[in-house]
Amino acid sequence: MPLVTSKEMFEKAYHGGYAIGAFNVNNMEIIQGITEAAADLKAPLILQVSKGARAYANRTYLKKLVEAAVIETGLPIVLHLDHGDSFETCRSCIEDGFTSVMIDASSKPFAENIAITRQVVEYAHDHGVVVEAELGTLAGIEDEVMVSAEASSYTRPEEVEEFVAKTGCDSLAIAIGTSHGAYKFKPGTKPQLRFDVLEEVSRRLPGFPIVLHGSSSVPQEFVEKINRYGGSMPGAIGVPEDQLRRAAALSVCKINIDSDLRLAMTATIRQYFAEHPADFDPRQYLKPARAAIKEMVAHKIVDVLGCDGKAF
Ligand code: G3H
Ligand code: 13P
Ligand code: ZN
Numbered sequence: 098m099p100l101v102t103s104k105e106m107f108e109k110a111y112h113g114g115y116a117i118g119a120f121n122v123n124n125m126e127i128i129q130g131i132t133e134a135a136a137d138l139k140a141p142l143i144l145q146v147s148k149g150a151r152a153y154a155n156r157t158y159l160k161k162l163v164e165a166a167v168i169e170t171g172l173p174i175v176l177h178l179d180h181g182d183s184f185e186t187c188r189s190c191i192e193d194g195f196t197s198v199m200i201d202a203s204s205k206p207f208a209e210n211i212a213i214t215r216q217v218v219e220y221a222h223d224h225g226v227v228v229e230a231e232l233g234t235l236a237g238i239e240d241e242v243m244v245s246a247e248a249s250s251y252t253r254p255e256e257v258e259e260f261v262a263k264t265g266c267d268s269l270a271i272a273i274g275t276s277h278g279a280y281k282f283k284p285g286t287k288p289q290l291r292f293d294v295l296e297e298v299s300r301r302l303p304g305f306p307i308v309l310h311g312s313s314s315v316p317q318e319f320v321e322k323i324n325r326y327g328g329s330m331p332g333a334i335g336v337p338e339d340q341l342r343r344a345a346a347l348s349v350c351k352i353n354i355d356s357d358l359r360l361a362m363t364a365t366i367r368q369y370f371a372e373h374p375a376d377f378d379p380r381q382y383l384k385p386a387r388a389a390i391k392e393m394v395a396h397k398i399v400d401v402l403g404c405d406g407k408a409f
Contacts, residue, residue: 130390
């Protein structure tokens with residue numbers, strides 16, 4: 098099966114009350130860990146590449162590695178541009194064979210966000226590619242851009258119908274309290290997503306797929322391991338998994354996870370070096386790191402997203 102778009106995936110997820118995991122990829126071991134878990138569980142999959150990932154690994158390598166995963170697993174896989182910052186970045190990914198792109202003009206004024214998104218949609222749809230757009234601003238770090246908690250803002254439900262009608266986008270990322278990175282909520286406060294905003298957006302856009310960025314749950318077992326083996330991540334707190342599960346049962350069809358992959362990999366490698374200080378063969382420490390990613394992704398698929406067994 099070649100790379101697919103997310104159109105049919107989202108239709109099934111919306112009506113089935115589950116979500117698809119969109120995992121960020123940066124190298125071979127990450128791609129293998131994610132896709133091995135999805136293959137074992139027959140789960141549909143979105144592999145997403147940020148501008149930074151493309152700069153790190155170069156545009157050809159990641160595309161070819163994802164193609165290898167399609168051949169190895171036979172799964173329906175979407176290759177998606179995460180946080181496209183301009184028409185040019187989106188066009189370049191479409192030329193490279195991505196089947197889905199995000200244009201993130203959420204930091205721009207409403208009318209400008211509509212205009213840029215509309216331009217990307219026209220080009221993408223002419224090439225059989227789907228487009229995710231964003232309304233509302235998440236806190237945290239995306240590529241080089243840091244959005245402070247004060248500058249972030251929840252999506253305004255009264256804007257979503259006009260935005261979707263005028264842009265023609267295929268899915269919409271909204272801000273309901275998630276944020277990028279490992280420090281999502283103030284220590285001592287109760288993490289709580291704004292389900293009232295999600296429900297009002299869904300009521301105004303019946304049948305329309307919603308996307309949640311910044312949805313890592315920052316498992317404390319990884320944070321503790323990092324802290325135990327020489328790291329320092331006090332106060333790292335993620336989105337509670339039961340709230341993600343609730344969102345997946347509603348209109349949320351795509352849930353973005355990157356930080357949890359980084360934590361799983363880094364915690365495992367730190368532990369490996371602490372226990373094997375004389376080792377220097379990258380295969381020895383990347384093998385358990387890949388296995389940790391596989392285990393974590395399997396848990397997300399079964400216990401958070403609910404998309405196991407939904408690939409075919
Ligand atoms: O939302 C951002 C993703 O975690 C990608 O991060 O831009 O460092 O690759 P990155
Ligand atoms: P996390 O930092 O919560 O993993 O979010 C990733 C993301 O939204 C990628 O677009
Ligand atoms: Zn994001």
